[in-house]
Amino acid sequence: MEAPHNPAPVNSLDLTVTSPEQMGDLGRRLAKLLRPGDLVMLSGELGAGKTTLTRGLGEGLGVRGAVTSPTFVIARVHPSLSDGPPLVHVDAYRLGGGLDEMEDLDLDVSLPESVIVVEWGDGKVEELSDERLRIAIDRTVGDTTDEVREVRLTGVGERWSEADLTLLTA
Ligand SMILES: Nc1ncnc2c1ncn2[C@@H]1O[C@H](COP(=O)(O)OP(=O)(O)OP(=O)(O)O)[C@@H](O)[C@H]1O
Numbered sequence: 001m002e003a004p005h006n007p008a009p010v011n012s013l014d015l016t017v018t019s020p021e022q023m024g025d026l027g028r029r030l031a032k033l034l035r036p037g038d039l040v041m042l043s044g045e046l047g048a049g050k051t052t053l054t055r056g057l058g059e060g061l062g063v064r065g066a067v068t069s070p071t072f073v074i075a076r077v078h079p080s081l082s083d084g085p086p087l088v089h090v091d092a093y094r095l096g097g098g099l100d101e102m103e104d105l106d107l108d109v110s111l112p113e114s115v116i117v118v119e120w121g122d123g124k125v126e127e128l129s130d131e132r133l134r135i136a137i138d139r140t141v142g143d144t145t146d147e148v149r150e151v152r153l154t155g156v157g158e159r160w161s162e163a164d165l166t167l168l169t170a
């Protein structure tokens with residue numbers, strides 16, 4: 001495919017997170033930045049901290065229900081306890097067919113009115129929105145406590161070009 005003449009603007013930030021509590025804090029700060037219709041894609045190996053981040057995000061958004069790692073559930077809707085957007089938490093690990101399957105889930109919620117967070121969604125759910133915030137979480141090699149994570153946030157598209165990602169620093 002030919003490269004687009006105007007590639008989508010990209011905005012990024014690198015952070016070091018040193019504990020699960022700090023990862024939760026990052027999620028809580030992220031909640032303040034997010035708007036209905038936003039798509040957040042989380043990547044990182046098993047146990048990197050994707051769900052831990054999402055839990056903090058759910059707390060920050062003030063949604064009902066604990067954000068957990070669903071074993072057999074692909075997507076869970078957490079309605080807002082106030083008048084904010086619901087959180088749709090998707091674990092796409094077992095989602096084979098991508099978006100079609102996601103639509104088949106028949107979530108009883110309007111995606112443009114929700115904040116959607118997808119774990120393991122790379123290559124599967126990009127069609128949901130051409131604007132997205134990617135968050136890649138990496139374990140630091142040689143970390144003696146096993147609690148240090150390098151977090152790279154990359155905002156793609158107009159929505160994210162103006163966003164002040166530095167608000168996410170502690
Ligand atoms: N800095 C950190 N940030 C997040 N989690 C951490 C950190 N340090 C240690 N942990 C621990 O790592 C684990 C992360 O688990 P979590 O379920 O969030 O990972 P995940 O990326 O969602 O994994 P999976 O791919 O299985 O869904 C938790 O047990 C958490 O306490």
Ligand SMILES: [Mg+2]
Pocket residue numbers: 050051052069119
């Ligand atoms: Mg998880």
